[in-house]
Amino acid sequence: MKCLIVAGGATDSDELIKSEVSKADYIICADSGYDKLSRLNIKPDLLLGDFDSINDFKSVSKDVEILKFDVRKNFTDSELAVIEAVKRNPTEVTILAGIGTRLDHSISNVFLLEKLFREGIKGKIINNYNEIIYLEGKMIIDNNGYKYISIIPLDKEGMQISTVGMAYELYDERIDFSSTRGISNEILGKEAEIILHSGRALVIKSHD
Structure with a gap:
């Protein structure tokens, strides 16, 4: 439902x-x-x-x-x-x-x-202009016509993350809580995968 x-x-x-x-x-x-x-x-x-x-x-x-x-x-x-x-x-x-x-x-x-x-x-x-999702673990995320995708860590310890199918790939990398490293990435095809090895994040799809 x-x-x-x-x-x-x-x-x-x-x-x-x-x-x-x-x-x-x-x-x-x-x-x-x-x-x-x-x-x-x-x-x-x-x-x-x-x-x-x-x-x-x-x-x-x-x-x-x-x-x-x-x-x-x-x-x-x-x-x-x-x-x-x-x-x-x-x-x-x-x-x-x-x-x-x-x-x-x-x-x-x-x-x-x-x-x-x-x-x-x-x-x-x-x-x-935006779609906001809470994430722990991993997810397949659709493009849905949005130009940008941002992944923002929520924990003070930051997050350990990998991505597949994005313009700027991350391979088991650490992003600190106060970092803007995850802002304004792009999904190359119809979908991409986000894997959080540790931590929690907000995933924001957006366009201008």
Whole structure:
């Protein structure tokens, strides 16, 4: 089951929203994420949050499940959406509008991908320019039309990494936590392989 979370970050293009909605079996809106779907006449399955930023809560259809939380709470609306998504046992979770002008929210949303990974769920954050994935171990990664691929270490010990099928290959090399060595590589064909011998990383596919 594929779950789509629409958060309250920067608004993505209508085309991207419609494309991701068409792939989803279950849709969760976090607070003002509802506004992004409402203007396209798309109805979510679940709407949750403290509703401090949604434009017109009264317009929400009565057959949409609603979970209301107090403004003073220990989780962001995006994390609450991830928690609810996990309860529904999806195989994949995609987060739209997870990146925006609030850098604190953007960074914390990226780290929600680790929470999904721990639950055995494929997770990604996408917008019009980027796709972000959390990685431990190894993975085959598709090009999907993105020009660049960056691999950013998350641990203070850095990461030990090999790559196959990229313009700048790495062969069991160490990249330190503060290094930019993994930025702006390129996938040569339709796919490439990333092997993390140690450490954790964010994999970011992007284009200008």
